[in-house]
Amino acid sequence: MNNSPYFLKPASVQSVMLRVLLALLPGIAVYVWFFGAAVLVQIALASVTALLAEAAMLKLRGKPVMMFLGDGSALVTAWLIALTFPPIAPWWLTVVGVLSAIVVAKHLYGGLGQNPFNPAMVAFALMIVAYPSLMSQWPAVGFTDFLPQWHAIFGPRQLDAITMATPLDALRTALHTADARATVAGVLGSQATFGNIGGKGWEWVAAGYFIGGIYLLQQRIITWHMPAAFLATLLVVSSGFALFDPTRFVGPSFHLFTGGAMLGAFFIVTDPVSGCTTPRGKLIFAAGIALLTWIIRTFGAYPDGIAFAVLLMNIAAPLIDMNTQPPVFGHKRKGDGRP
Amino acid sequence: MSALRQLFRFNGGVKPAYHKExxxxxxxxxxPAPTRLVIPLHQSIGGPPRPLVTTGDRVLKGQRIGGADGNVSSAVHASTSGTVLGVEMRLMPHTSGLSALCVVIEPDGRDEWMERQPFDFHAATPTATRDxxxxxxxxxxxxxxxxxxxxxxxxxxxxxxxxxxxxxxxxxxxxxxxxxxxxxxxxxxxxxxxxxxxxxxxxxxxxxxxxxxxxxxxxxxxxxxxxxxxxxxxxxxxxxxxxxxxxxxxxxxxxxxxxxxxxxxxxxxxxxxxxxxxxxxxxxxxxxxxxxIITVAGNVGQARNYEVLFGTSMRDLIAPCAPLPDTDRIIMGGPMMGFLMPGDDVPVVKATNCVLVGSRALFPPPPPEMPCIRCGECAKACPADLQPFEMYWFSRARMFGKAQEYHLFDCIECGCCAYVCPSRIPLVDYYRFAKSEIWAREVDKEAADQARERYEFRLLREEREKQEKAAKLAAKTAAGREKAAAALAEAEKPARTPEEEAKHALIAAALERAKAQKAQVQPENTGDLSPEQQAEIAAIEARRAEIREQAKPHLRQDD
The missing domain is CATH 3.40.50.11540 (NADH-ubiquinone oxidoreductase 51kDa subunit)
Structure with missing residues (x-):
């Protein structure tokens, strides 16, 4: 017989995870609309791999397999990997990525709730370091024919017709390697990959993730701190530099609506296990990720920096938490405690 | 008068289903009048009252049967008139299943009050009113x-x-x-x-x-x-x-x-x-x-509030409410902070505000505990603004010092954190465990400190005795030689400068002051007592020893 409290709110880890998956659906739908069904193949592939790996690891660790398999956390990791990897990546890239996330980043660190690093971002960072070219082949916007995409995933690969540089990649390459006269405005005007505010197609995917993020806020699964701090920091830093030198630094709408910014703001940065937990800590944590993301995007060798930024801030999370403990009831004010 | 006034808010809190209708x-x-009353003597915070009645005594309703033990204590009275059947150890309304000294009364059915007199507190001193x-x-x-x-x-x-x-x-x-x-x-x-x-x-x-x-x-x-x-x-x-x-x-x-x-x-x-x-x-x-007044509610046909005499058995109290057949537990208090009773044959006491009848259907066992995912729901729900999941990590890891750093003892055990936890972790149990471990360690440490002090004092005494003996012996056998050696040492010693003299005097004075202070501090608690006070202390100690002696066999049973 248990002790008090004797009745509990109907809440579970499973329901939290399932609602996170639900919140990803609008973004996925837009993704499929603009870039084809390949991403669904990747999601299926990642999900099956994740569940098998999760089951195997639970069995090896002597944990109740069905109880943990049903918690949905492996599926969230799998979906985030499928959504951050190129949808036309070869199947084994996704499989190896998922295995590194579930086996190494999650279970070798103690399983659910114990991992110091965001598993999906560990997978992304590992794969982009190991296979930079495969991780940079993205489908062209509007080219939604399924068969060539299927071949890209399962072979034989014929990529020329269906790939296109991502907006971030295109801009970075143009600004870094082309002649010194290249300007942001010139580059953005010259290539088909750029849309009205961010990347063509990508800006609408980002909008889909934003809607999902609002749902997560409404469901109180995440708090406002991290998305707000992340987006605000990215906005302020990119605006500041774009005002300072608009020929070399791209403006805020581009940063917010390309790459993984929206997905990151609501679904990746907000991972509770590997992030900060105190209100002030969450603000610092997410702002740090945004700042590092901007630095890596602008000066680094990789097109998007969110994965590295998240992993770097994961390391700092315990220290930030320790130094941002909120005041406890009765410890807030010196003196008579009147408001 | 009611008035619209500005209210303030506390953080956290939850809104569970209230079930109050x-x-x-x-x-x-x-x-209903009970056939037997089992009135625990210790029903309040503070010292356990001493029994004032013995087997066979006739008591009136309202008669004092347990006298307050010192000022931090509170008296206990007979809830109705009748005969004292015994003053004995009985099961207490507490999860531990421990027994304590109770006065068992067989009511005579006359419900005869002792003489009642209003107390004119306006005429009395505050101390008299408090007494x-x-x-x-x-x-x-x-x-x-x-x-x-x-x-x-x-x-x-x-x-x-x-x-x-x-x-x-x-x-x-x-x-x-x-x-x-x-x-x-x-x-x-x-x-x-x-x-x-x-x-x-x-x-x-x-x-x-x-x-x-x-x-x-x-x-x-x-x-x-x-x-x-x-x-x-x-x-x-x-x-x-x-x-x-x-x-x-x-x-x-x-x-x-x-x-x-x-x-x-x-x-x-x-x-x-x-x-x-x-x-x-x-x-x-x-x-x-x-x-x-006590609420009987939960898994019963008719929930209701009753005016209940202390000492009434919970079984007798819930009987008229028709507990349903699948009843499997009695909880004293509410579902958020209540305590599971060791059985239904425990008495109602002053702390009993509710007798909650439970069943598996009403309070289903929680689903299996999952690992903490640090979602922060508990921190949002905590009315004391604590970080419950941090306290949980450290309590679980037996890092009690760290748990205290996260203000474990500011936890009021309201249960909000466990109520909202999606991982179904019995968080409050971990805090209760950590608190009791910390208390136990403090008691152990105090005992160890005392033992060490005793041991060190004995060593000191033995050493001193040895030295005294040696000194006496030396004085006897070699007084002359020693005197000569001392004279020699004195002669060889260089004379002190005036500054050194002043320094030495200062040190000596400080030592003297410290000694005097220590002597002053010492007797505050135990010294300066009148013979009456000393006698009272001795009497209290004797009573405590007696109660401990009586409790011993029962305690051992539960070990």
Missing amino acids: ASTTLPIAVA YLRDAGVVGLGGAVFPSHLKLNAGKQGKLDTLVLNGAECEPFITCDDALMRERADALLKGAAIMRDMLAATRVLVGIEDNKPEAIAAMEAAAARTGDDSIQVVAVPTRYPAGGAKQLIRVLTGIEVPHGERSTDHGVQCFNVGTAHAIYEAIALGQPLISR
Whole structure:
């Protein structure tokens, strides 16, 4: 017989995870609309791999397999990997990525709730370091024919017709390697990959993730701190530099609506296990990720920096938490405690 | 008078299903006369009262059967007239299943009161009034059973701003305060006026959760009848645990009583509404605390509030409510903070505000515990603004020092964190475990310190004795030689400079002062006692030893 409290709110880890998956659906739908069904193949592939790996690891660790398999956390990791990897990546890239996330980043660190690093971002960072070219082949916007995409995933690969540089990649390459006269405005005007505010197609995917993020806020699964701090920091830093030198630094709408910014703001940065937990800590944590993301995007060798930024801030999370403990009831004010 | 006033908020809290309607459809009933009363002597915080009766004694209703042991204690009385069958160890209404000394009374059915005399507290000194309330057995009826006379003290300034009466009653299922306020508002407010006068308080704020409109209306009407503007009934938002003393004080006055301080330091004192009623009965009617209103609810055919004599068996109390056949447990208190009873044959005591009848269907066992995912729900729900998941990590890892750094002892065990946890972790159990481990270690450490001190002192004494013996021997055998050596040493010693002399004098003076201080500090507790006081201490020690002796076989059984 248990002790008090004797009745509990109907809440579970499973329901939290399932609602996170639900919140990803609008973004996925837009993704499929603009870039084809390949991403669904990747999601299926990642999900099956994740569940098998999760089951195997639970069995090896002597944990109740069905109880943990049903918690949905492996599926969230799998979906985030499928959504951050190129949808036309070869199947084994996704499989190896998922295995590194579930086996190494999650279970070798103690399983659910114990991992110091965001598993999906560990997978992304590992794969982009190991296979930079495969991780940079993205489908062209509007080219939604399924068969060539299927071949890209399962072979034989014929990529020329269906790939296109991502907006971030295109801009970075143009600004870094082309002649010194290249300007942001010139580059953005010259290539088909750029849309009205961010990347063509990508800006609408980002909008889909934003809607999902609002749902997560409404469901109180995440708090406002991290998305707000992340987006605000990215906005302020990119605006500041774009005002300072608009020929070399791209403006805020581009940063917010390309790459993984929206997905990151609501679904990746907000991972509770590997992030900060105190209100002030969450603000610092997410702002740090945004700042590092901007630095890596602008000066680094990789097109998007969110994965590295998240992993770097994961390391700092315990220290930030320790130094941002909120005041406890009765410890807030010196003196008579009147408001 | 009711008034719109600014309210403040505390962070966190939860809104569980309240289940309060079932027990408020019928008025308060008097519980059926029990065939036997088992009245525990120790029903309050503080020292256990000493038994004043022995087997075979005839007692009257309201007669004192347990005398307060010192000032931090509270008397216990016979709940009805009858014969004392014994003073013996009986199972207590506590999860531990431990027994304690109880007076067992067989009622004679005449329910014959002892002589009752109202107490004129206006004519009495405050100390006399407090002694009277101590001997009338009045304790806090919100559940903490802290002796009320100790709290009816106006504090450092000799007066208070606010007397807060706690009628929030935030725990699900419990409606005893609700029923009391609906039916006995006038008497309750008379008690409140007495308390206000004793505390020299300027105003009385009665805080009632706004899910009790009938109680609020009844109290407002009663407050209007007093014609006393200093008494205000305030509806507070319904949110568990709004009835926590610190939370209610915060909501009503905005004052957040700082850690380690008393609310009286900030001009506020807080009592349960039931306590105010008990004080009215004790002062105005001369009746000691022998019964209280108790909610019987949960897995029963008819939930209801009863006026119950202390010592009545819970089994007898719930019988008229028709507990359903799948009943599998009795909980004392509510579902959020209540305690599982070791059986249904335990007595009702002053701390019993609710007897909650439970079943597997009503309170299903929690699903298996999952790992913490640090989602922070617990921190959002915590009314003490703690980080429950951090305390959980450290409690679980037995890193009790770290758990204390995260303010483990500011936890009020309200259960909000465990209530919202999606991983179904019994968080409060971990805190209870950590707290008891820390207490146990402190006791162990104290014992070890004492033992070490004793051992070191013995070594010191032995060493000193050895030296004294050696010195005597040396003095006997070689007095002359020693004298010569000493003279030689003196001669060889260089003379001190005046500065050195001054320094030495200073050091010697400081040492002397320290010694004097130590000597002054020492006797504060034990010295300077009159022979009567010393005799009293000896008597108390003897009684304690006796009770310990009596408790021993029972304790061993439970080990």
